[in-house]
Amino acid sequence: MPIRYLTADAVRQAERATGDLLTGGALMRRASSGVAQVVIGELRATGGCYGRRVGGVIGAGDNGGDALYALAVLAHRGVACTAVLLNPDRAHPGGLAAFCRAGGRIAETLPSGLDLVIDGVVGIGGRGPLRSAAADQFARLERAESGGPAIVAVDLPSGVDADTGEVHDPAVQATITVTFGAPRNAHLLAAPQCGRVEVIDIGIDRFGPSDGPAPRLSVLADDDVAGLWPVPGPDDDKYSQGVVGVIAGSARYPGAAILATGAAVSATSGMTRYVGTAADEVVSHYPEVVAARTLDDAGRVQAWVVGPGMGTDDDALAVLRTVLETDLPVLVDADGLTLVAAHPELVADRRAPTLLTPHAGEYARLAGDDVGADRLQAAAGLAAKWQVTVLLKGRITLVADPSGDVLGNDAGSSWAATAGAGDVLSGIAGALMASGLTPSLAGAAAARVHGHAADLAARSAPIGASALLGAVRPAVRAIREASAIG
Numbered sequence: 001m002p003i004r005y006l007t008a009d010a011v012r013q014a015e016r017a018t019g020d021l022l023t024g025g026a027l028m029r030r031a032s033s034g035v036a037q038v039v040i041g042e043l044r045a046t047g048g049c050y051g052r053r054v055g056g057v058i059g060a061g062d063n064g065g066d067a068l069y070a071l072a073v074l075a076h077r078g079v080a081c082t083a084v085l086l087n088p089d090r091a092h093p094g095g096l097a098a099f100c101r102a103g104g105r106i107a108e109t110l111p112s113g114l115d116l117v118i119d120g121v122v123g124i125g126g127r128g129p130l131r132s133a134a135a136d137q138f139a140r141l142e143r144a145e146s147g148g149p150a151i152v153a154v155d156l157p158s159g160v161d162a163d164t165g166e167v168h169d170p171a172v173q174a175t176i177t178v179t180f181g182a183p184r185n186a187h188l189l190a191a192p193q194c195g196r197v198e199v200i201d202i203g204i205d206r207f208g209p210s211d212g213p214a215p216r217l218s219v220l221a222d223d224d225v226a227g228l229w230p231v232p233g234p235d236d237d238k239y240s241q242g243v244v245g246v247i248a249g250s251a252r253y254p255g256a257a258i259l260a261t262g263a264a265v266s267a268t269s270g271m272t273r274y275v276g277t278a279a280d281e282v283v284s285h286y287p288e289v290v291a292a293r294t295l296d297d298a299g300r301v302q303a304w305v306v307g308p309g310m311g312t313d314d315d316a317l318a319v320l321r322t323v324l325e326t327d328l329p330v331l332v333d334a335d336g337l338t339l340v341a342a343h344p345e346l347v348a349d350r351r352a353p354t355l356l357t358p359h360a361g362e363y364a365r366l367a368g369d370d371v372g373a374d375r376l377q378a379a380a381g382l383a384a385k386w387q388v389t390v391l392l393k394g395r396i397t398l399v400a401d402p403s404g405d406v407l408g409n410d411a412g413s414s415w416a417a418t419a420g421a422g423d424v425l426s427g428i429a430g431a432l433m434a435s436g437l438t439p440s441l442a443g444a445a446a447a448r449v450h451g452h453a454a455d456l457a458a459r460s461a462p463i464g465a466s467a468l469l470g471a472v473r474p475a476v477r478a479i480r481e482a483s484a485i486g
């Protein structure tokens with residue numbers, strides 16, 4: 001099942017729906033005990049709890065209340081706990097009383113030598129950057145990577161916008177983020193700022209993929225990706241699995257053609273066709289590709305990938321127009337996007353599935369505006385306006401369909417930020433569209449495999465797109481083998 005990510009409003013709605021659990025304080029007790037359990041786990045992994053030193057930076061809302069109750073639990077376990085109250089008069093009364101009863105100490109500043117710090121400044125009620133009093137406390141700490149204390153953020157790293165994931169300056173860099181009931185948008189959109197995200201079950205109802213106002217963000221689970229991946233059945237032949245056609249590159253610049261076509265060959269069985277002037281080069285790399293120099297000679301396909309390295313001249317425009325006039329699914333990338341930005345009418349009346357795969361620069365050309373801090377809205381807005389599916393590239397890939405549903409994927413690293421990696425992504429996604437997946441599922445599943453392939457290929461050292469392409473098949477295998485479905 002895809003995992004749904006929530007906005008702050010949706011979280012509050014889910015909390016309100018629990019009625020007595022919210023008003024009676026049960027939700028907060030569950031949340032804070034979840035935070036305490038995660039901290040205890042962390043302390044145990046690094047030498048135990050008793051006698052360890054934990055600090056908390058406490059804001060004026062319920063996020064601070066969660067942190068104070070969690071510190072109280074820790075103090076009962078023999079942890080030496082210190083809290084800095086940013087706004088002493090407005091600290092959560094129940095949390096503060098529990099903290100003091102448990103023997104917690106209040107201080108003006110965080111002491112040195114802490115093992116761990118709890119960020120209880122703000123959660124879903126936060127707006128804008130960390131205010132200076134809070135920022136000063138975190139600025140005193142050495143970074144966790146350099147031997148400083150681990151930072152456990154309650155709900156969100158303070159200074160990160162819950163809905164957009166915008167990382168304000170300053171903001172807390174968390175080692176672990178502990179959240180409640182369901183992840184918030186920011187846990188995907190600002191994943192590097194959140195560190196490891198732990199979701200504590202506090203008994204709120206789940207939101208489905210289509211509940212609530214657009215844009216609605218979800219992430220495919222590995223089992224979803226494994227289950228979606230096309231596997232030939234007993235009655236399949238090379239045609240029945242969906243043939244993908246790739247229009248890319250040129251004799252002078254064959255790289256994009258080889259990468260996109262090779263990715264399509266690696267991603268699915270069946271057949272890959274290539275159309276363009278790099279036909280000889282493509283076939284010399286991949287003898288299994290059926291190549292033609294012109295569209296007229298191409299043969300039938302079930303989906304097209306068009307654009308990488310194809311140029312933007314009149315010939316390229318004519319080919320793109322012909323392809324977009326078909327009723328086949330089409331993925332448009334790179335030079336194809338430059339042409340679409342200059343000729344929006346090419347996609348305006350399309351009824352067949354269409355996937356545009358811009359990076360930030362191409363997005364700006366298509367939308368007439370930069371992506372900005374709200375990438376989710378940027379992707380969803382363009383998809384709704386143009387009535388196409390938009391895959392916005394980046395470490396966090398967002399695939400927005402016109403209905404307002406968005407599938408996200410965190411690559412987990414940025415090794416795929418290398419020339420030609422986009423061509424590989426297009427080849428994988430196009431092959432999946434030819435097999436019958438919607439542009440949205442094809443884009444999201446391709447992004448997952450692409451990110452995993454980059455990690456497998458890189459293993460902590462830089463890679464080029466050829467190495468990434470070489471790891472596509474191992475990445476599909478790893479995801480399928482790790483899942484119950486594979």
Ligand SMILES: NC(=O)C1=CN([C@@H]2O[C@H](COP(=O)(O)OP(=O)(O)OC[C@H]3O[C@@H](n4cnc5c(N)ncnc54)[C@H](OP(=O)(O)O)[C@@H]3O)[C@@H](O)[C@H]2O)[C@@H](O)CC1
Pocket residue numbers: 015022027028029031032059060061062063064066121122123124125126127128129130131134154155156159180
């Ligand atoms: N409801 C429940 O039962 C449950 C709720 N839960 C918990 O409650 C949290 C939400 O609590 P909340 O609504 O009280 O808001 P919260 O995030 O604490 O922030 C509000 C305070 O922050 C302040 N402030 C704002 N921006 C700021 C900034 N940049 N820098 C500094 N301060 C800033 C703002 O100050 P003001 O603007 O008023 O001066 C106001 O005082 C949620 O994230 C979860 O942890 C869980 O226990 C589960 C059950």
Ligand SMILES: [K+]
Pocket residue numbers: 063119120121122123153154155156157158
């Ligand atoms: K926080």
